[in-house]
Structure formats: C-alpha cells, structure tokens
Amino acid sequence: MDGLNDFAGGEIFVRITVLGLGYVGAVAAAALARDGHQVLGVDVDPAKVERYRRAEVPFYEPGLDELVREGVAAGRLRFALAGEVEPGQLGDFVFVAVGTPSRATGAADLSQVEAALAWVAERVRRGRPAGAGVLRAGEAVDPQGGAGSSDGVGAADRVAMAGTEATAGTVWPAAAGGLRAPIVVVKSTVPPGTGRRLARRYLAPLGLAYVANPEFLREGSAVHDWFHPDRVVVGSEERAAAERVAALFAGYGAPVLVTDTTTAEMVKYGANAFLATKISFINELANMCDRVGADVEEVARGIGLDPRIGSQFLRAGLGYGGSCFPKDVAALDHLARVYDYPFELLRAVIAVNARQRLLPLYALREVFGSLAGVPVAVLGLAFKPNTDDVREAPALDLIPLLVEEGAEVRAADPQAVERARAVLPGEVRLTPSALEALDGARAVVLATEWDAFVRLDWEEAARRMDEPRFVFDGRNALDPARMAALGFRYRGVGRGRQRLAEGRDAVVSSALDLPRGEVVGARSGAVGGGA
Numbered sequence: 001m002d003g004l005n006d007f008a009g010g011e012i013f014v015r016i017t018v019l020g021l022g023y024v025g026a027v028a029a030a031a032l033a034r035d036g037h038q039v040l041g042v043d044v045d046p047a048k049v050e051r052y053r054r055a056e057v058p059f060y061e062p063g064l065d066e067l068v069r070e071g072v073a074a075g076r077l078r079f080a081l082a083g084e085v086e087p088g089q090l091g092d093f094v095f096v097a098v099g100t101p102s103r104a105t106g107a108a109d110l111s112q113v114e115a116a117l118a119w120v121a122e123r124v125r126r127g128r129p130a131g132a133g134v135l136r137a138g139e140a141v142d143p144q145g146g147a148g149s150s151d152g153v154g155a156a157d158r159v160a161m162a163g164t165e166a167t168a169g170t171v172w173p174a175a176a177g178g179l180r181a182p183i184v185v186v187k188s189t190v191p192p193g194t195g196r197r198l199a200r201r202y203l204a205p206l207g208l209a210y211v212a213n214p215e216f217l218r219e220g221s222a223v224h225d226w227f228h229p230d231r232v233v234v235g236s237e238e239r240a241a242a243e244r245v246a247a248l249f250a251g252y253g254a255p256v257l258v259t260d261t262t263t264a265e266m267v268k269y270g271a272n273a274f275l276a277t278k279i280s281f282i283n284e285l286a287n288m289c290d291r292v293g294a295d296v297e298e299v300a301r302g303i304g305l306d307p308r309i310g311s312q313f314l315r316a317g318l319g320y321g322g323s324c325f326p327k328d329v330a331a332l333d334h335l336a337r338v339y340d341y342p343f344e345l346l347r348a349v350i351a352v353n354a355r356q357r358l359l360p361l362y363a364l365r366e367v368f369g370s371l372a373g374v375p376v377a378v379l380g381l382a383f384k385p386n387t388d389d390v391r392e393a394p395a396l397d398l399i400p401l402l403v404e405e406g407a408e409v410r411a412a413d414p415q416a417v418e419r420a421r422a423v424l425p426g427e428v429r430l431t432p433s434a435l436e437a438l439d440g441a442r443a444v445v446l447a448t449e450w451d452a453f454v455r456l457d458w459e460e461a462a463r464r465m466d467e468p469r470f471v472f473d474g475r476n477a478l479d480p481a482r483m484a485a486l487g488f489r490y491r492g493v494g495r496g497r498q499r500l501a502e503g504r505d506a507v508v509s510s511a512l513d514l515p516r517g518e519v520v521g522a523r524s525g526a527v528g529g530g531a
C-alpha cells in the first residue's frame with residue numbers, strides 16, 4: 001500500500017476510497033478514476049480484490065473491464081482488502097457501496113453498511129494523535145499548528161491540493177494544504193431514516209459528515225448511466241458536505257437536488273417503488289387485455305404517448321426482478337409496517353409481480369395438462385439482458401416449479417449460466433446456447449429478452465423442436481405472426497387479441513388465422529424469425 005499518499009500532482013483532484021466493489025462500487029471507483037481522482041477500491045472478499053488487482057472485473061457489466069483497465073494503467077485506480085488499509089489512506093471522501101439485501105421479513109439488512117461505517121470510524125480514530133479533538137468534516141486545518149496540531153487526522157491525511165485546478169467539479173480551496181476528515185458518502189440504498197441514525201452512532205462522535213447519495217444506475221448500462229445521470233441527489237445534515245459531494249459530479253451536467261439525509265433516501269425508494277408500480281400496472285392491464293381481447297403492446301404505446309405517463313417502463317411480461325426493485329419495494333413495505341402505515345398500493349405491486357412470473361407455468365399446464373416428462377426450454381436466466389446477475393430472476397422461481405411438476409428442463413443464458421447453476425436444481429441442463437437447449441424441446445419459455453434470443457434463428461429452432469412447439473414469450477419480444485408462420489404455437493403476455501380471434505377458450509393463439517397487420521403488435525425492433 002506504499003505510495004498511496006504520494007499523489008501530489010496537477011491532474012489529481014481528490015482521493016477517494018470506495019468500500020464495496022459490486023456493481024455500484026466497481027463502477028463508482030472506475031468512473032471516479034476516469035474523472036481524474038485517485039481512487040482506492042476496497043472490499044472484504046479476497047478473491048474479488050485479487051481479480052481487480054489484475055484489472056479484471058469479477059462480473060459481467062458492459063464497458064466496465066475497459067474502464068478498470070484504464071484506471072489501473074493510469075495509476076489512479078488501486079485496490080485493497082479492507083484489512084490492509086491503514087488510517088490515513090482513506091482520502092477526502094469514502095464512498096460506501098456495500099450490499100443491502102433483504103432479510104426474511106422484507107426489512108433491509110444493514111449489517112454491511114454498519115460494518116463499513118464502523119470500519120471508517122475505526123480508521124479515523126486510529127489515525128488521530130492521542131488527545132485529538134473533533135475535526136468537523138471537510139474542514140481544512142493547518143498541519144503545522146493551530147487547529148491542525150490538536151484536531152489533526154494524521155499527517156498521512158494531508159491533502160496536497162496546492163495548484164490543483166478546479167475542474168471536474170472539485171470545490172476544494174486551491175491552496176488548502178491542510179488536514180481533512182473524510183466525508184462519508186453512502187451510495188448503498190438504505191431505508192429512509194437510516195442515515196441520520198447511523199451518522200449519530202458512528203460518525204458524529206468523530207465529527208465526520210454523512211452524505212446520502214443514492215445511485216440510480218441500471219445494470220447492463222451502468223457505465224453509461226454513471227456518466228449520464230438524470231439527476232444527482234445528495235442529502236445531509238451538513239449542507240456544505242453535501243455540496244462538496246455534488247461538486248464531484250458537476251461535470252456530468254445533471255440537475256442536482258441538495259436536501260436532507262432522509263429525504264434523499266426517500267427519493268431512492270420512491271423512484272424504485274414508482275418504477276415497480278408502473279411495471280405491475282402494465283402487467284395488470286396486460287392480464288385484462290388477455291381477457292377482453294386487446295393488445296397490451298399497443299395499449300402501452302397509446303398511453304405512453306401522453307407525456308404525463310411516459311413511454312418507458314411499460315413493458316408487460318414476467319414482471320420485475322433483479323437485486324433492487326424486489327428488495328427495495330419489500331423494504332419500503334416493511335418500513336410502512338414499522339410505522340403502522342398500510343401502504344396498500346405497494347402491497348398490490350408486490351402481489352402482482354409474484355403472480356406474473358408464474359404465468360408460463362399456468363400456460364404450460366393448459367397446453368400439456370401434466371408436465372411430467374415434457375421437455376421445456378427456458379431462455380434467459382439473468383433477471384434482464386446484458387447482465388449475469390440472477391438475483392430475483394423470474395426464471396429462477398419458475399424453473400424449480402417446472403422441475404417439481406416433472407418437466408425435463410433445459411435452460412440457456414449467454415452470461416448467467418454459472419451464477420444460475422449455483423441455485424438451480426442439479427437436474428436442469430444449462431448451456432449458453434439457445435439452440436442446444438431447444439433440441440427436442442416441446443415448449444420454450446422466453447424469460448429474458450437477450451438480443452441473441454430475440455434474433456435467434458427461429459427457423460432452425462422450429463426444426464430442432466418437437467410438436468407442439470409451444471412458445472411462451474414472457475417479454476413480448478418476438479413477432480407473433482412470424483412465430484406462427486414458422487409453426488410455433490405462440491403465447492405472449494397481454495396479446496389477447498389473438499386469443500379472442502380464436503375464441504375465448506383457445507389455449508394458444510394461432511396468429512396464422514388472422515389477417516396480417518392485425519396481429520403485428522410487436523415493439524419496434526422486435527424480430528421473430530431467423531435472420
């Protein structure tokens with residue numbers, strides 16, 4: 001860890017430690033290094049740290065490998081195990097991006113966040129000379145005397161900012177040359193109220209500021225989202241600290257909301273809960289479309305053209321999965337219970353989502369009666385395309401149920417096979433190749449709309465599959481008419497017009513019977529046939 005403090009130089013702005021190198025922390029670390037900061041990425045997992053040190057990313061996120069390699073090569077991005085980091089190496093900001101998974105009750109498990117804050121506090125405490133007083137967060141003091149000699153955080157925390165140009169939004173005074181306490185920036189999603197409580201417990205005694213800085217990036221486009229945020233939200237009880245954090249992102253050109261800690265935390269929960277609500281709402285409409293004989297794809301287009309509604313997040317299907325929506329919505333619901341407030345709308349959102357992912361099971365039962373011995377291919381194990389993240393992926397709930405009912409399940413995913421293997425029943429055959437999974441299958445469930453699946457050679461797929469070639473398109477990503485023309489029996493979610501055309505009791509649609517044009521409600525860009 002030698003040399004971490006030798007960072008004086010015109011192009012370096014601040015030193016930042018990022019705690020937790022998962023999807024958010026790794027992107028934060030590499031992106032802040034790209035911005036010109038000196039970044040130390042820290043994790044408690046030795047295997048992960050080892051890989052980062054070789055400039056490898058231990059998970060799949062487009063563009064991140066390159067960013068990490070670039071930061072490492074430039075000498076601005078370094079990695080350490082938590083136990084290796086010495087007091088004085090924390091820098092000016094400590095970003096906390098550790099996990100906040102769900103407990104069985106739905107409550108957010110804050111143990112990683114607490115451990116991270118305790119870790120910071122312990123290092124700041126150890127770094128201070130005996131008898132040191134409290135240094136207010138972000139305050140610069142003269143290391144040679146005055147406040148510095150009594151309040152110092154250790155010589156190693158000296159910030160050599162003299163001559164540094166104020167670019168990339170740095171707000172440090174040009175010639176500070178003093179000692180600083182790090183500002184603790186919590187990116188992890190935590191229930192409203194958490195920051196105030198934890199700041200009082202871990203940071204206030206040391207005069208460290210807590211800034212809630214929720215993250216809105218999406219997996220699969222995390223690097224792009226980081227550099228092009230819709231907004232930056234910073235919340236703190238210490239406005240100056242919040243503004244310093246906001247200034248780090250000034251170059252991104254996004255609107256900035258500076259607010260208090262709890263409000264910032266509620267913005268994050270509000271955003272995720274609202275997006276989840278949009279998804280459950282369109283899925284409810286889809287289920288109605290199936291019953292009345294309407295096409296939810298066109299309904300979504302029709303309502304989305306109203307800017308008050310907006311066209312995004314109106315894709316009907318198997319519902320939301322992933323590491324965040326399910327856990328954050330559950331945590332908000334849990335928080336509401338704690339406050340004895342029945343958040344009815346949220347409970348419905350959760351219930352609709354749970355039901356939605358079972359639609360393929362119900363459809364398969366309708367088609368086959370018993371699933372015993374039926375070869376079923378499931379395409380897509382990741383919770384969405386362009387990630388290998390399988391947390392709360394609909395397919396992972398569905399597959400064990402299909403296996404329980406006796407289906408012979410094979411599943412494919414371009415990136416997530418290894419992660420899925422760890423949690424799926426042993427008898428499920430897993431392969432990266434869709435065509436291999438489709439060999440001899442009688443039914444296929446499209447659970448994740450990977451481009452490779454949507455643009456699959458479906459003609460070849462039809463040749464490889466056996467009758468009745470039932471396809472449950474759980475993401476409405478295929479062209480129903482094209483699929484029918486290729487001999488598939490197609491069922492989407494909320495594409496009820498076809499079912500109505502066949503008579504309400506029809507088990508599957510046969511789009512072939514419909515005049516062309518009427519059934520083609522696929523989203524633009526969706527391709528059903530073999531190219």
Ligand SMILES: NC(=O)C1=CN([C@@H]2O[C@H](COP(=O)(O)OP(=O)(O)OC[C@H]3O[C@@H](n4cnc5c(N)ncnc54)[C@H](O)[C@@H]3O)[C@@H](O)[C@H]2O)C=CC1
Nearest residue numbers: 020021022023024043044098099100112115188189215219
């Ligand atoms: N994944 C996503 O797309 C987004 C996640 N978030 C939030 O960001 C937080 C992190 O999420 P992910 O990156 O997905 O989590 P993750 O689970 O992928 O990564 C967390 C990392 O923290 C490490 N860790 C645990 N305890 C630690 C400690 N005491 N010190 C240092 N490292 C420690 C773990 O080893 C792991 O590498 C969560 O609160 C999540 O809700 C927010 C926006 C987007």
Ligand SMILES: O=C(O)[C@H]1O[C@H](OP(=O)(O)OP(=O)(O)OC[C@H]2O[C@@H](n3ccc(=O)[nH]c3=O)[C@H](O)[C@@H]2O)[C@H](O)[C@@H](O)[C@@H]1O
Nearest residue numbers: 215216217218219279313314315319320321322324383384
């Ligand atoms: O808090 C988080 O972690 C993140 O959660 C989501 O990001 P992410 O989970 O990566 O993925 P999304 O693209 O939002 O998709 C979430 C789920 O909703 C589903 N979805 C999305 C949109 C839609 O119209 N329909 C739909 O079913 C997706 O298939 C996926 O399972 C949010 O979009 C991010 O803004 C947020 O930062």
